[in-house]
Amino acid sequence: MTRRRGLSARLRLTLSYAGFLAVAGALLLAVVWGYLLRYVPDNTQGLLGVSPNRWLLVRTFFPAAAVAMACLLLFGLVGGWLLAGRMLAPLHQIRDAARRAGDGSLSHRIRMKGRQDEFRELSDAFDSMLGRLESHVDEQRRFAANASHELRTPLAISRALLDVAREDPTRDREELVERLQAVNTRAIALTEALLLLSRGDTGTFTRESVDLSLLAEEAAETLLPVAEQRRITLDVTGGAARTSGSAELLLRMVTNLVQNAVVHNVPAGGTVTVHTGTEGAGTGEGGTRGGRTLGVGTGATSVLRVENTGPPLPPEVVPTLTEPFQRGAARVRTDAHAGVGLGLAIVRSVVRAHDGSLDLVPRPAGGLIVTVRLPGAP
Numbered sequence: 001m002t003r004r005r006g007l008s009a010r011l012r013l014t015l016s017y018a019g020f021l022a023v024a025g026a027l028l029l030a031v032v033w034g035y036l037l038r039y040v041p042d043n044t045q046g047l048l049g050v051s052p053n054r055w056l057l058v059r060t061f062f063p064a065a066a067v068a069m070a071c072l073l074l075f076g077l078v079g080g081w082l083l084a085g086r087m088l089a090p091l092h093q094i095r096d097a098a099r100r101a102g103d104g105s106l107s108h109r110i111r112m113k114g115r116q117d118e119f120r121e122l123s124d125a126f127d128s129m130l131g132r133l134e135s136h137v138d139e140q141r142r143f144a145a146n147a148s149h150e151l152r153t154p155l156a157i158s159r160a161l162l163d164v165a166r167e168d169p170t171r172d173r174e175e176l177v178e179r180l181q182a183v184n185t186r187a188i189a190l191t192e193a194l195l196l197l198s199r200g201d202t203g204t205f206t207r208e209s210v211d212l213s214l215l216a217e218e219a220a221e222t223l224l225p226v227a228e229q230r231r232i233t234l235d236v237t238g239g240a241a242r243t244s245g246s247a248e249l250l251l252r253m254v255t256n257l258v259q260n261a262v263v264h265n266v267p268a269g270g271t272v273t274v275h276t277g278t279e280g281a282g283t284g285e286g287g288t289r290g291g292r293t294l295g296v297g298t299g300a301t302s303v304l305r306v307e308n309t310g311p312p313l314p315p316e317v318v319p320t321l322t323e324p325f326q327r328g329a330a331r332v333r334t335d336a337h338a339g340v341g342l343g344l345a346i347v348r349s350v351v352r353a354h355d356g357s358l359d360l361v362p363r364p365a366g367g368l369i370v371t372v373r374l375p376g377a378p
Contacts, residue, residue: 009091010084017080018073025072029065090119094126106134142323154187194342205246205353209377212241212254212304213276219255220274223262231268234258238276241302243374245354253350254304256343257370261308265367270309277303278376300376310367318360318368322348347372 093110100108112123158180165176220236227234261272278300324345351358356374363369
């Protein structure tokens with residue numbers, strides 16, 4: 001943006017300092033004149049015939065006062081220039097850091113030294129913003145690279161199958177079609193997951209009142225056949241947990257959590273527990289019916305907790321599970337429910353879009369506890 005060149009902040013502060021000193025000196029001279037010189041007699045003999053008269057005092061006082069005013073103004077200009085430069089030095093550091101960030105260098109930090117003041121608070125806030133921005137940009141770069149790799153894989157498989165069919169016309173076409181359909185289904189699932197992840201990141205959806213307990217029951221009912229096939233016990237407990245958001249996105253969030261808990265479990269005899277409820281002020285409004293809380297008070301937090309058994313997870317692996325295409329070495333599967341590595345990434349995106357928090361804690365005996373906290377809605 002092109003702007004007209006104006007006075008620098010340092011020069012404006014300098015002029016302000018000098019002007020303030022000049023005004024203060026002029027007021028001081030006015031006080032001396034108003035309360036001292038006007039009481040001196042204005043005659044040829046002065047006071048009691050021995051003191052100098054007003055004319056003589058004015059003639060002696062005003063030249064000295066003019067010199068003092070000139071020195072005061074010069075002192076204000078020089079001192080104001082030096083003081084303004086010292087005061088604005090932190091802003092120059094912030095300006096240089098902003099320019100470097102604008103040129104693409106997000107790794108630079110100001111790290112301003114000194115005691116806490118407004119400039120240090122601004123510097124710390126700017127460093128924090130650069131840190132979040134750098135993390136977000138790195139995450140987007142990793143996501144783009146991983147998405148390209150994941151999308152390239154089914155396309156490469158499809159091309160290889162077609163090349164084989166062209167080179168060997170006698171090959172079983174039914175098997176080829178079946179394999180192509182499986183590859184195409186996986187590519188479509190990946191594309192839909194990427195679109196859903198993008199929708200959650202942008203936060204473009206209509207908000208409505210949603211009960212997480214009903215979504216948990218719906219997700220559990222949908223995934224119950226998979227759990228029974230794996231001989232896993234799936235339980236839904238707790239009461240109503242109302243929040244405001246997109247029912248479609250929140251249902252996908254709950255479904256992804258329950259599906260991950262079922263798929264990444266022990267081979268047989270495992271458990272998955274889905275619990276909903278509220279935390280904070282105002283819980284319990286509206287009474288209960290059949291063990292279910294009918295209302296959520298103002299200021300409460302709606303909580304969804306999914307706990308499952310499974311293989312032990314190293315603590316250093318858990319934070320990476322919410323990154324796109326990160327499955328964990330012990331969590332990679334090759335069966336029909338392998339997924340595309342975006343389940344928890346979509347969960348994190350939906351939680352962020354609904355101003356909530358997501359906590360992942362490994363169980364000492366193996367498995368994972370995932371807790372989602374969303375702002376409550378009456």
